[in-house]
Each structure stands twice: as C-alpha cells, then as structure tokens.
Amino acid sequence: MTEDPTLVAVNRFLRLLRHGEPPSDEELARGLDELAMAYHEAPEGSPSDDDRDPPTGDFQVRYAGLGERFSNYGLYAVADPTEPINEKNMVGDAIDDLADIARDLEEVIWRFENIGADDAHWHFKLLYRAHWGMHLRELSHYLHARIW
Numbered sequence: 001m002t003e004d005p006t007l008v009a010v011n012r013f014l015r016l017l018r019h020g021e022p023p024s025d026e027e028l029a030r031g032l033d034e035l036a037m038a039y040h041e042a043p044e045g046s047p048s049d050d051d052r053d054p055p056t057g058d059f060q061v062r063y064a065g066l067g068e069r070f071s072n073y074g075l076y077a078v079a080d081p082t083e084p085i086n087e088k089n090m091v092g093d094a095i096d097d098l099a100d101i102a103r104d105l106e107e108v109i110w111r112f113e114n115i116g117a118d119d120a121h122w123h124f125k126l127l128y129r130a131h132w133g134m135h136l137r138e139l140s141h142y143l144h145a146r147i148w
C-alpha cells in the first residue's frame with residue numbers, strides 16, 4: 001500500500017522541525033516550499049460528520065521547544081498587502097510561525113489516523129487557507145531575506 005503523499009509531506013516537515021541537527025535557513029525554506037507544493041497537489045477531500053476534536057497540545061511548550069531549537073530566529077517586519085500603504089509595520093514571529101504550522105499539521109496527522117484521509121485532506125486545505133498558509137508565506141519571505 002502506498003502512503004498518502006500529503007501525509008508524507010506533513011511528516012517530513014515535522015521531522016525537519018524536531019529531529020537531527022536544526023536545519024539551515026535554506027533547508028527550512030525548501031521544506032516550506034515542499035509543504036506548499038503538497039497543499040497544491042493534495043485532493044480537496046470532504047469533512048467528516050465525526051465531531052471529535054483533535055488534541056491541541058500545549059502551545060507554550062511547543063513554542064518554547066521550537067524557540068530553543070531555532071534560537072537564531074526572532075521577530076521580523078511584515079505588512080498586510082491588502083491594506084493601504086502606511087508607515088506602520090506589523091511584526092511577525094518566526095517561532096510563532098513554526099509553532100502554528102506544526103500545530104495545524106499535527107491536527108492533520110491526527111485526522112488521518114483517527115477519522116480518515118478524506119477528512120484530513122479537507123482540513124489540510126482548510127487550515128492552509130485559513131491559518132498556516134499565511135504563516136508559511138511570511139516565514140518563507142523572512143527566510144529568503146536572511147539567505148539573500
């Protein structure tokens with residue numbers, strides 16, 4: 001049986017965040033690109049009637065662990081491209097981006113394991129559109145600036 005490509009991509013990215021030597025900026029940027037491609041290639045899926053909620057884990061613990069592993073990452077300036085140009089910058093947090101992406105991907109894995117692929121694909125796409133996709137894009141921009 002072939003493993004689901006979305007699940008493979010999600011697990012690969014989470015391994016990058018958690019295991020081995022911390023990835024370089026280039027390696028993390030590539031991992032984000034691969035995750036974005038997985039979103040584009042994933043089937044739409046459909047939500048299940050199953051009303052169980054996945055465990056969320058402790059965000060502060062997740063944030064602290066990623067902060068230790070990626071200690072050279074920090075705050076960065078971002079702007080909302082849909083807002084008029086002004087002199088105020090918003091602030092992004094690379095560790096918060098990683099923690100939010102990880103939390104949403106952990107939910108996708110839980111859904112694969114507990115509800116099924118159709119529901120997991122649907123939530124993978126929904127969570128990208130509503131939440132972790134923005135974190136991915138802003139973090140990618142931050143990494144690009146650090147690299148180049």
